[in-house]
Amino acid sequence: MMDTNMHSIKDKEDVSKIIKPDIIAIAQVINSGDEDKMKEVHKQMDGRYTTNIPNFGKSMYNYSEDYGFNYNYMGKKALIHNLRIMKGRLEGYIYNFPIAQASVPYQDIHLNVPVTNTNKINISLSFKDVRQQIEDMPGLTEKETSKLKDKINELEKINSERISRKKKWEKIKPIASFVLDKGVDVAVPILSLIVQMKLGL
Incomplete structure (x- = not known):
C-alpha cells in the first residue's frame, strides 16, 4: 500500500516538474510583449497539451475542436488572452492531475x-x-x-x-x-x- 501511494506522489511530482517550466515560459513571454515569441510559445503549448488535457482549447480565440487553432487571424490580444487561459489550466492541472484510471471517466464524459x-x-x-x-x-x-x-x-x-x-x-x-x-x-x-x-x- 505504501509503495502505491509513493508511486502516485512521485508521478505528480514528475508532472509538476514538466509543466512548471512551461507555466514560467508563458508568464515571461506575456510580460515580454513580443508578439512573435508569444505565437511561438502558443504553438508549443498547443502541440504539447491540446491532445493530452481534455477541453484545453475551450474558451480560447480561434479554436475549433475538430481543427485545432487557426493562427491566420490571431493577433497580439488574442495570443495574450489564450496564453493566460493556458497558464491557468496548466496550474490547475498540476494540482488536480488525474493519476492513472482517474482520468478515464472524465475523458469519457466529455469526449463521447x-x-x-x-x-x-x-x-x-x-x-x-x-x-x-x-x-x-x-x-x-x-x-x-x-x-x-x-x-x-x-x-x-x-x-x-x-x-x-x-x-x-x-x-x-x-x-x-x-x-x-x-x-x-x-x-x-x-x-x-x-x-x-x-x-x-
Whole structure:
C-alpha cells in the first residue's frame, strides 16, 4: 500500500516538474510583449497539451475542436488572452492531475459526443462569447457596440440558414468588410467566428 501511494506522489511530482517550466515560459513571454515569441510559445503549448488535457482549447480565440487553432487571424490580444487561459489550466492541472484510471471517466464524459453536435455547440458558444467581448471593449461607443452586436446576430442567423456555402459567403462578405474597418481588436474575434462557420459547413 505504501509503495502505491509513493508511486502516485512521485508521478505528480514528475508532472509538476514538466509543466512548471512551461507555466514560467508563458508568464515571461506575456510580460515580454513580443508578439512573435508569444505565437511561438502558443504553438508549443498547443502541440504539447491540446491532445493530452481534455477541453484545453475551450474558451480560447480561434479554436475549433475538430481543427485545432487557426493562427491566420490571431493577433497580439488574442495570443495574450489564450496564453493566460493556458497558464491557468496548466496550474490547475498540476494540482488536480488525474493519476492513472482517474482520468478515464472524465475523458469519457466529455469526449463521447457526436462531432456534428459538437460543432454546433462550439459555434453557438462563440457567438455568445464574442457578443460579450464586444460589450466589454472600453474603446467602443454605445452606438458602435450595438451595431457590432447586430452584425454578430446577422452572422448567427446566416450560420443557421440551410443554404449553400457560396450563398452564405456572399452574405458574410459585407459583414467581414465592415468589421475589418473597425480595427484589430474588434476584427479578430468576429473573423474567428467567420472562420469557424466556414469550417463547420
